[in-house]
Amino acid sequence: MIYNIFKVGWKMNHSRDTADFYLLRTEGLTKRFGSLVVNKDINLEVKQGSIHAILGENGAGKSTLMKMLYGVYAPDAGAIYMDGEAVSLHPPLKAKAKGIGMVFQDFRLIPAMTVLDNIALAMSSGGWRLRRKQLRDSILGISEKYGLSVDPDAHVWQLDLGQRQRLEIVKVLLIPGTRVIIFDEPTSVLVPQEVEAFLQMLGLLRQDGYGILLITHKINEVLACADQVSVLRSGQITYTASREDGLDGNVLIAAMMGAKTLKPVNKQTQDAARENPVVLQIERGTILGNHGETVLKDIQLTLRQGEITGVAGISGSGQRELAEVLFGLRHLTSGRLTVDGKELEGGTKAFMEAGVSFVSEDPLKESVIPGFTILEHMVLDGIPMKPKGAGIDWQHVRSLLEGSEEARALALAAADRRADQLSGGNVQRMVLSRALIRKPKILIISYPSRGLDIGTTRTIQQQLITLAERGTAVLLFSEDLDELFKLSDRLVVLSGKQLRGPYRPSETDASEIGSRMLKGELA
Numbered sequence: 001m002i003y004n005i006f007k008v009g010w011k012m013n014h015s016r017d018t019a020d021f022y023l024l025r026t027e028g029l030t031k032r033f034g035s036l037v038v039n040k041d042i043n044l045e046v047k048q049g050s051i052h053a054i055l056g057e058n059g060a061g062k063s064t065l066m067k068m069l070y071g072v073y074a075p076d077a078g079a080i081y082m083d084g085e086a087v088s089l090h091p092p093l094k095a096k097a098k099g100i101g102m103v104f105q106d107f108r109l110i111p112a113m114t115v116l117d118n119i120a121l122a123m124s125s126g127g128w129r130l131r132r133k134q135l136r137d138s139i140l141g142i143s144e145k146y147g148l149s150v151d152p153d154a155h156v157w158q159l160d161l162g163q164r165q166r167l168e169i170v171k172v173l174l175i176p177g178t179r180v181i182i183f184d185e186p187t188s189v190l191v192p193q194e195v196e197a198f199l200q201m202l203g204l205l206r207q208d209g210y211g212i213l214l215i216t217h218k219i220n221e222v223l224a225c226a227d228q229v230s231v232l233r234s235g236q237i238t239y240t241a242s243r244e245d246g247l248d249g250n251v252l253i254a255a256m257m258g259a260k261t262l263k264p265v266n267k268q269t270q271d272a273a274r275e276n277p278v279v280l281q282i283e284r285g286t287i288l289g290n291h292g293e294t295v296l297k298d299i300q301l302t303l304r305q306g307e308i309t310g311v312a313g314i315s316g317s318g319q320r321e322l323a324e325v326l327f328g329l330r331h332l333t334s335g336r337l338t339v340d341g342k343e344l345e346g347g348t349k350a351f352m353e354a355g356v357s358f359v360s361e362d363p364l365k366e367s368v369i370p371g372f373t374i375l376e377h378m379v380l381d382g383i384p385m386k387p388k389g390a391g392i393d394w395q396h397v398r399s400l401l402e403g404s405e406e407a408r409a410l411a412l413a414a415a416d417r418r419a420d421q422l423s424g425g426n427v428q429r430m431v432l433s434r435a436l437i438r439k440p441k442i443l444i445i446s447y448p449s450r451g452l453d454i455g456t457t458r459t460i461q462q463q464l465i466t467l468a469e470r471g472t473a474v475l476l477f478s479e480d481l482d483e484l485f486k487l488s489d490r491l492v493v494l495s496g497k498q499l500r501g502p503y504r505p506s507e508t509d510a511s512e513i514g515s516r517m518l519k520g521e522l523a
């Protein structure tokens, strides 16, 4: 691998002298949504100068618990203690005033404004006012101290996801009195190199006495940095351990998964030296970004029937724009794109009719219609609609969904659940089921395992392999090199406005692909 998160050992910056002091403690915390008990009798502590990781499968109740601690939800029962006293943290302004900060999965930023203005706005809405010069100095000071490089004058739209996250962290650290910081799956938007820097930053925060709550699906990160771990299953804490007791990855996985077992991913014909028929091709394609800048220039891309082509690249190297071109959401400014040898006229509809399915990189923002159920989402680029009178034959859609092996394998929630009330991972399962049910001829899929628990990640990886074995041409964008090597028949790399490759996974390795991601060609 080109990075090694184990380098960022817990011992590095750990201050033991302060570690037994509780900053926050909960007793019997319970939250219900209607008849659904989402958190039950949760007892949890956050110590000063300590990292407490929260593990659990999708829908286990992790985000809901964190939202109670950040004051988004009031608990239905139980108590939260700070400084030895019971406190009420709802709404979030109260939690902030008590020193609790949260870095969300979906960033709360205004793209048209600069970094400085976004931070000034957040501070003033909390009643904290700083002069601009003073604020700029503070941003630069915090950035330097914790290795969170952000340019105060950059516009948020110019920032990639890693930079936006750093801005969110700076914002939380600038709020006077912050002492507990909740991170909700922070590394799901980071590339491997950024993960290492992020864990180093956590070590510095711990050294400075902050109490950290870290939600993650990544066992390696827990092993690399956590002092305490709590595992949630169906809303209850079923396992806790501390570093002193010893942390064991297999035990943590078993505690998360319960009776289920983690199946290995099998790919029979990986990297076969075959030349399947071409189904999609870009020749000498140039793609512009939203602001007219050249994102990719003169690229060649060939997708073949029954093959998975993996796309590696540092985030912001043109992944989004390329994926959009391949689904008719954006057009080449020069060059040719053909599906089955024909150029497609028109936008997305033509691509869908040609058998292309698309899973975007941000399904929560781009694919969910608030108020629509899972069933209703299925007919949007999903199950073919069968008209019934002037409407849709919903019974037909329901029986297709309920009979679908893909939805069953992904343990999709009930068809009548509202999509905006699902957990993040369950939204991802819905979007993936929708793409797979169509059995597309071509699947353009971005970051399929983002936000998914470890068992579901393996399931979706296996499903992509099966889909390809049945003939689908898959273009897989991923920041996880292990995933790309495990699944791909060919690999391409986006770097320096170019698309490089294809390379055969058996003839290269992660460090070579990593170098190409950073520098283009090998030194």
Ligand SMILES: Nc1ncnc2c1ncn2[C@@H]1O[C@H](COP(=O)(O)OP(=O)(O)OP(=O)(O)O)[C@@H](O)[C@H]1O
Residues within 6 Å of the ligand: 033, 036, 038, 056, 057, 058, 059, 060, 061, 062, 063, 064, 065, 420, 421, 422, 423, 424, 425, 426, 451
């Ligand atoms: N506003 C809401 N209304 C109704 N049900 C909700 C609401 N928010 C969450 N839920 C349900 O509560 C359960 C727990 O969701 P939560 O988001 O806390 O899970 P999670 O462990 O964070 O999952 P993930 O890893 O997928 O993010 C899920 O079944 C979810 O559908």
